[in-house]
Every structure is written in structure tokens, then in C-alpha cells.
Amino acid sequence: MNDQLGSWKRTHYCGDLKAGNIGEQVCLMGWVQRRRDHGGLIFIDLRDRTGIVQLALDPDRDPEAHAKADQVRSEWVVAAIGRVSPRPEGMVNPKLKTGEVEIEVSELRILNQAETPPFMLDEYTDVAENLRLKYRYLDLRRPAVQECLIMRHKVTRTVRSYLDENGFLDIETPVLTKSTPEGARDYLVPSRVNQGTFYALPQSPQIFKQLLMVSGFDRYAQIVKCFRDEDLRADRQPEFTQIDCEMSFVDRDDVIAMMEGMIARVFREALGVEVKLPMARMTYAEALDRFGVDNPDLRFGLELVDLTDIVRECDFKVFADVAAGGGLVKAINVKGGATFSRKDLDDLTGFVGIYGAKGLAWVKINADGWQSPIAKFFKDEELKAIEQALGAETGDLLLFVADKASIANEALGRLRQHLGHKLGMAKKDDYRFVWITDFPLLEWDEEEKRHVAVHHPFTAPMDEDIPLLDSDPGKARAKAYDLVLNGSEIGGGSIRIHDQAIQAKMFELLGIGEEEARAKFGFLLDALKYGAPPHGGIAFGLDRLTMLLAGTDSIRDVIAFPKTQKATCLLSEAPSPVDEKQLRELGIRLSSRARKGD
RNA sequence: GGGGCUGUAGUAGAGUCGGUUACAACGCCGGCCUGUCACGCCGGAGGUCGCGGGUUCGAGUCCCGUCAGCCCCGCCA
Numbered sequence A: 001m002n003d004q005l006g007s008w009k010r011t012h013y014c015g016d017l018k019a020g021n022i023g024e025q026v027c028l029m030g031w032v033q034r035r036r037d038h039g040g041l042i043f044i045d046l047r048d049r050t051g052i053v054q055l056a057l058d059p060d061r062d063p064e065a066h067a068k069a070d071q072v073r074s075e076w077v078v079a080a081i082g083r084v085s086p087r088p089e090g091m092v093n094p095k096l097k098t099g100e101v102e103i104e105v106s107e108l109r110i111l112n113q114a115e116t117p118p119f120m121l122d123e124y125t126d127v128a129e130n131l132r133l134k135y136r137y138l139d140l141r142r143p144a145v146q147e148c149l150i151m152r153h154k155v156t157r158t159v160r161s162y163l164d165e166n167g168f169l170d171i172e173t174p175v176l177t178k179s180t181p182e183g184a185r186d187y188l189v190p191s192r193v194n195q196g197t198f199y200a201l202p203q204s205p206q207i208f209k210q211l212l213m214v215s216g217f218d219r220y221a222q223i224v225k226c227f228r229d230e231d232l233r234a235d236r237q238p239e240f241t242q243i244d245c246e247m248s249f250v251d252r253d254d255v256i257a258m259m260e261g262m263i264a265r266v267f268r269e270a271l272g273v274e275v276k277l278p279m280a281r282m283t284y285a286e287a288l289d290r291f292g293v294d295n296p297d298l299r300f301g302l303e304l305v306d307l308t309d310i311v312r313e314c315d316f317k318v319f320a321d322v323a324a325g326g327g328l329v330k331a332i333n334v335k336g337g338a339t340f341s342r343k344d345l346d347d348l349t350g351f352v353g354i355y356g357a358k359g360l361a362w363v364k365i366n367a368d369g370w371q372s373p374i375a376k377f378f379k380d381e382e383l384k385a386i387e388q389a390l391g392a393e394t395g396d397l398l399l400f401v402a403d404k405a406s407i408a409n410e411a412l413g414r415l416r417q418h419l420g421h422k423l424g425m426a427k428k429d430d431y432r433f434v435w436i437t438d439f440p441l442l443e444w445d446e447e448e449k450r451h452v453a454v455h456h457p458f459t460a461p462m463d464e465d466i467p468l469l470d471s472d473p474g475k476a477r478a479k480a481y482d483l484v485l486n487g488s489e490i491g492g493g494s495i496r497i498h499d500q501a502i503q504a505k506m507f508e509l510l511g512i513g514e515e516e517a518r519a520k521f522g523f524l525l526d527a528l529k530y531g532a533p534p535h536g537g538i539a540f541g542l543d544r545l546t547m548l549l550a551g552t553d554s555i556r557d558v559i560a561f562p563k564t565q566k567a568t569c570l571l572s573e574a575p576s577p578v579d580e581k582q583l584r585e586l587g588i589r590l591s592s593r594a595r596k597g598d
Numbered sequence B: 001g002g003g004g005c006u007g008u009a010g011u012a013g014a015g016u017c018g019g020u021u022a023c024a025a026c027g028c029c030g031g032c033c034u035g036u037c038a039c040g041c042c043g044g045a046g047g048u049c050g051c052g053g054g055u056u057c058g059a060g061u062c063c064c065g066u067c068a069g070c071c072c073c074g075c076c077a
Helices: A063-071 A129-134 A143-165 A206-213 A252-272 A284-291 A315-324 A341-353 A378-390 A405-422 A500-509 A513-529 A541-548 A580-586 A591-597
Strands: A024-036 A043-046 A051-057 A077-086 A101-112 A189-191 A197-201 A219-227 A239-248 A280-283 A328-334 A361-368 A369-371 A397-405 A433-437 A442-445 A450-453 A480-483 A489-497 A535-541
Touching: A024 A051, A024 A101, A043 A063, A043 A077, A043 A143, A043 A284, A051 A197, A063 A129, A077 A280, A101 A219, A101 A284, A143 A252, A143 A541, A189 A541, A206 A239, A206 A535, A239 A252, A239 A328, A252 A433, A252 A535, A252 A541, A280 A284, A284 A405, A315 A328, A315 A397, A328 A378, A328 A405, A328 A480, A341 A405, A397 A405, A433 A535, A489 A541, A535 A541
Parallel strands: A051 A101, A280 A433
Antiparallel strands: A024 A043, A024 A077, A043 A051, A077 A101, A189 A197, A219 A239, A239 A535, A328 A397, A361 A369, A361 A397, A433 A480, A442 A450, A480 A489, A489 A535
């Protein structure tokens, strides 16, 4: 039989008690982390979200409370009244924040019992993630997991106050909205009132925040859920949260400066880390050239070197053919990498294969020259030129990828990130920010045989590239920018098109016909006719940002109730079938395949 | 859609070459213990080896399929 809370009022949190509280009468409430029964004395580690404090129950001092403590088990919910006392000589526990004190309990109430949990809620037990997710409410009791969500709270709190201080208005946008072409697959919601039609959940509030600028709100911001029905990754969930901002009468540098200030403030208040401003910047072209990717990790070197011109005339047919065919031959120098085993090199070859590279050439620089399957194809002056370009010294390992530009860059760029981490060159508490700018506006989609927007269809071209929209649209650059931290894109945005004619031109370039543009985006095109101010903005991935601040490798760690890789919730068992009646109301009939659960 | 890793008491693991009754740890239950703090000591219970099929005299172990979780490619403006 449980005790009632009665008139008891909690006076302190467990983790807050220290030597300064000695002598005070306190009332504590929480969960039993552990009970240690010495036959006579019983110790209970009482836990709440602030930490743990030790309750001491002495049978001589209070037999009734001691008898109750005898029944108590792990994860039972108890309340205790007692006196904060210093621990006896030599009994201080330095591992505990509250280790200098303990509570001499005079009265104990069992508020609720608990079944033995399916896994131990201590810091020592490693539990399979599917079990953690099924019992997420128990998993969330663990301090390490709570820490991540507390970090998330600190981020949102800081962001909200910064944006408020800078005149941003928090305005909600619809969750039931209109499906748009371009971009990710939409989550659809059937309409009961208008059978046969569907709302879409927003991939982002993009168009609505632009409309708010047209309305004259000047600065908008929202911490908002977004939905994309695409496959999951360690850093991707189907519903995720953006810090979404938009500003009027600004250009790129204004947005960047405002947002740098916000990120610096977040790092100061959430981590105590000072970020040096202004942050570094790099063009997209430079990032690709030096690092092979548009999200470079700048904590280490290992930069890509373009050898295409050096090997153009060489006898190694693979390199020469790629160079002649307009591809790239690039390499990185792994300092001291000559110790890599044959298996290491095979693994690295497999690694670049994932990104489509057909091979990975390697050279070990030994004291007596090149050790390499391809050494024999190169003349002395070519060897020298390659060594010089890469700054090669004895003991180094040179790794080459030759392929069309997109594959050579990505494969070697990913290899660089991989090796940087594997070789311990990326320190966790080293935060290297860089803005990537001057993205291309469009890229050619081979499958669909048309241009698609690199950022999104509302991104403004650079002023000087506007004429290119007619002559050579593939060459036009965008007023777009991404913020990259240690190899992760944490945010991205752009200056938007505020001119109706340019927006219409953009749709045309994307192969969206006038009629389709009208049907899908007519309300935006109309709005742009009624005095849209120049405007632009950005959105940060709150989950990814929090991951980096919390130092975890999985986005699930910073989401209270995350979904599995198959986009299911192991706790609630969503998604699930619905009643036939619900479907009838919506005018929906399932295919026989769907009914069978194929 | 594709590639890879994992799946054995409640938990996390060991289980060799296919061979007797599937191990020890933590947790759980009972007993002892008045200064522990991942307390200690003694005893006990606890198994659909993910699931289905196959090979074999014999399968946790080998083969095929399947399910689930994770990592990755594609996908994610």
C-alpha cells in the first residue's frame, strides 16, 4: 500500500544539497537509484533530475522509517523528511556532487512502487537502442540522456532571447499546408471535408515566412517542426526542428552577421565556449577544390591537391585518360601513413568505392623512393612534381583518386574526413565554423533532364549573374550561404527573389510551366506583385546543432521520442493501421497490397 | 531500391572443429551483515539461442529465407 503525499512539500532538489545546508530540515522527493542494506543501517541513493543524494536510515534513530526503507526497491518513488548532516570522518564521496552530506531520515513515505525495470538505469550498463526506445520514459531517467535534452533547452532559450532582443517576431505558420513540387517527399494528410484532396506537412515554412516579409513584419523567427518523408540517417529524422529566421531590407552579410551573433551567444551560454567573430568564409568553389565537399571539417589539413595537369602526359593510362576526358586526378598526403598495411589500403579502397570511385591509387614514400604499384608509370620529373605538389616526405602515404570531377572530389573529400577522424586529427572540443558562400544557383538533373535548384526555387541569383539566367543559367551563382561546423552543415539560407519577373523566370528555368507555377505557387507570385521588400533568411537544424553541443553521434540522443531508421516509434508503435470507418470518412480505400501489409 | 554489422536468461556478453545437462557476470528473489556509495558474503530462481525452413545420426554453431535494430549508398531543394 502506497503512502499519500499528504501535506508534504518538497523543499530542495537532491543534487543541490551541499555542506552549506548542514543542519537544515529538508523534504526531498525522487526515485530510488539504489538501496544498500547493511543489516542495520540502510542507505538509499535518491535521484531527481538534478542529481543524487544519500539517505541514511538508522534503525536506532527511527525504526519506523527504517522498516519502510527495508521494503523499498530500485525506481520506487519516495519522499523523505530529514536533517542534512555531515558525513562521518573519511566517509565523504568525492564522486558525488552532494558527497559531503547525507540526509538523516526521520520519516519516509513510499509514494509509488515500481516493477523491476527491463534494464538497469545506471551509467555502466550499455543497453540495446531498440529496448531503450521501447521504454524511452525509463531511458530518459538516465542523467546522461537528460543532459542532452537540458542542453537542447539551453539552446532554444538562448536563441529565443537573442532573437527577441534583435526585433524578431515569433509568428506561427500552418502545419496543414499545401504540397509543393521540388525538394523532399511530402507527408500528406487527407482532408475529410474535401475528400480526395490532401494537405502536406511543411518541409519548412519557407513560403509563409516570405509572405510575412511582404506583410511588413520585418523580422520573423520561429522554432518550428518540419517534416520530410525521406530515408533516415544518424543525423536525419522525418520530423525535425528548425530555427527559422527571415529579415527584410537586408543582404547576405546582414543575415550572416546577425546569425553569427546568435550562434556565438548559444556557444557561450550553453557550453561556455567563446566563438571568435567574424567566422571564416569560403566560396563553394574553394571548398570543393581544397576539401572535395561543401561541408569541410576545418579542424585538420589533409587538403586535396589537384594533380590533373601534372599527370596529363604520364604513361599511367588511368590518370592520363581521366585528364584527357575532362576529369580530375586529385590526391591527399597522409603524413606518416607509410605504415598502413595492405589491409588498411584495401579498406580505404572499399571506402572510396562507396562514393563511386573505381579505385584508389597509393604511394608509400620510403627512404629509397616510391613503393607503389603505379611507380613504374612515372618519369622522374613527374615523381618530383607530384611529391612537390603534395609536400611529400619520407614516411608519407599519398592517396589518389582519378575520376570525373564530382566523383573524384566527393570520394577523396569523404576519405579525407574519414582519415581525419580515424587518425585522431579532429578534437571534439575544437569548434571550427565556416560560412560557405557563392553556391551555384542551379544544377543539372541527369535523371529528369532539367535544372533543379541547388538551394530552393526562391533563392536570388547574385546581382552580376542575372544576365546569365538567359545566356548560361548553369553558370549563375546564388545568394545562398551555409554555416558549417566541423564537417556538419548546421544551417543554410539565402537572399530570396523579391521580383515577380525573376521568380517567374526561375520557375521557367526549373521546367515548371506557367500553369503549374500558377497552380502551385500562384499565391507567392501574386504576393511578390504587391510590394515585396528585399528579404532573406536562414534556417538552422536545431537537432544537429544540439548534437554537436552535446557531443553525441546520433540525432536520436537529442530528441525525447525519436523514430527508428524505418521511421517507426517503438514506444507508441506508430504508424499503425486505422479503423475502416476512419478511412471511409476520408474517402480512402487501401490497395490489396497495403492491406496485406506488403 | 541496394551494401554492411548485430540478434544466446531481465541486461550486456562467452560459447573453439557441428557432439553430454548452453556458461560466468550484473540484475532479480531469499538469508546474513550498523558506514556503504556500482557495498560485501551465502543460497536460489531464471533460456522459444529473433522467427521459419533445410542439411545432418546430431544445429546456438553450417545453408536458405524472413523479421527487427543500427551504419552507409541512393534519396534528403
